[in-house]
Amino acid sequence: MLDIRFVRASPEVVKADLRKRNDLEKIAWVDDLLLKDARSRELKVETDQLRQRRNTIARDINAVKKAGKDAKPLMAEAAALPQNIRDCDAEQEEIRNSVRSILMRLPNILHASVPVGKDDTGNVEIKKVGTPKTFDFEIKNHGQLAVEKGWADFERATKTSGAGFYFLKGNLVLLDMALQRYAIDLLVQKGFTPVIPPYMINRTSYEGVTDLDDFEKVMYKIDGDDAYLIATSEHPIAAMHQDEIFEEKDLPLRLAGISPCFRREIGAHGIDTKGLFRVHQFTKVEQFVYCKPEDSWRIHEELLLNAEELFQGLGLPYRIVNICTGDIGTVAAKKYDIEAWMPREDAYKEVVSCSNCTAYQAVRLNIKVRDKSDFESKQHVHTLNSTAIATSRVLRAILENYQQEDGSVIVPEVIRPYMNGREYL
Incomplete structure (x- = not known):
């Protein structure tokens, strides 16, 4: 399959190749692929931030309690973190599978010397x-x-x-x-x-x-x-x-x-x-x-x-x-x-x-x-x-x-x- 990094960098090359092959239906796949890929990367950042927050929130709760302040908002946030992480992971996995499925079905990039023909x-x-x-x-x-x-x-x-x-x-x-x-x-x-x-x-x-x-x-x-x-x-x-x-x-x-x-x-x-x-x-x-x-x-x-x-x-x-x-x-x-x-x-x-x-x-x-x-x-x-x-x-x-x-x-x-x-x- 094509490397996703190549598709990100050269989407117009991929589309031009599909036109050469007269595989016009898949041209729209490229834009869909890039949107999904962008969302997948956003989710990774979000998930990493949630995991990092999970590692630090206990310290913040203790600090708030020691200061005699209300820790309920932080405790509610801490309780919600595991499910939020699971939701992000699930969405990211679904998108990652969709990205791979599209990549697996996009054809290789043809050499310039391949003649153009319908059959x-x-x-x-x-x-x-x-x-x-x-x-x-x-x-x-x-x-x-x-x-x-x-x-x-x-x-x-x-x-x-x-x-x-x-x-x-x-x-x-x-x-x-x-x-x-x-x-x-x-x-x-x-x-x-x-x-x-x-x-x-x-x-x-x-x-x-x-x-x-x-x-x-x-x-x-x-x-x-x-x-x-x-x-x-x-x-x-x-x-x-x-x-x-x-x-x-x-x-x-x-x-x-x-x-x-x-x-x-x-x-x-x-x-x-x-x-x-x-x-x-x-x-x-x-x-x-x-x-x-x-x-x-x-x-x-x-x-x-x-x-x-x-x-x-x-x-x-x-x-x-x-x-x-x-x-x-x-x-x-x-x-x-x-x-x-x-x-x-x-x-x-x-x-x-x-x-x-x-x-x-x-x-x-x-x-x-x-x-x-x-x-x-x-x-x-x-x-x-x-x-x-x-x-x-x-x-x-x-x-x-x-x-x-x-x-x-x-x-x-x-x-x-x-x-x-x-x-x-």
Whole structure:
């Protein structure tokens, strides 16, 4: 969320950003927030004064009594003080909760380079890499091919778990695991520490990493428990250091999350109905970084380059788009997507999301870094995340882009060492 000190100092910046996002309803929230915040600070002063008076009034009563004067007014004041303090505390707590609720629902401040647009049609292509291959035969649907080859079973997964799930089998299991190791090895070489996080986290932690108003509809809640299945390893990894203070020497901290991801969202009818592209459960290797604020924009570009290196190694044509104001969501200050070429749809489809969340998550989670030149000075860290490889989407891209007329599939060369040297599936 935004730091209340920033909103106090720059309300017009916040309002201008909301106009960019076409989130006009929330502009009035800013004024309401500032009024509530001002009242909260007034109440704190009043409460502090009441507590101070509570500490001194007994002495004043004794002094009045010793002087032979009437102490009843002071005694009445003393009797009323505890309730007055409780009333002030209650009002302040109510206002404080309201202030936090508004702050939690205001989006991050966008970087100046984010294009303005109403929806995904406003996303701006940055570059294309690779030339889409032309085929002189009709490519099979990747799901159909996987079933025919005995590499996946969607029907039985529907029977056991419902639509949007799958059994992965044989060669696709090996390829899925090879893609994970390929991504992990590259990230380890670049200084990332592999992390397998918990696959469930509690609501407080989830509220710290994302806007639950937006995200809760795609998440799985565990009935009877304060727990959600994670939608990405970014979420538990971001919450891992909540309420902690980093030393400058420990940043940037680069982590590579490896986990299954669980989401309610699912592909539309048609090409995604029996396939691996948009499903309820998939495996992902995720880049996550905690860093000092002055380093985050450089590191954002580094994360994108890491993801590009992975897809260039796989030989998959792709493009990069700068996500516009109407498509970026609440948490990121800037986001790139990498979209891989999917020949059956004759279109680029998202395979990587790369975001700089600046201090937005760190403010919610209370994660700071101490200034090495001033021990008492602290500021919120910046957090960044980027897909390295979401295996189910890359499996689809490989099955389509490397498909041969006889139904075999070429294994990308960089993956072969993880497949015991196999060249074809």
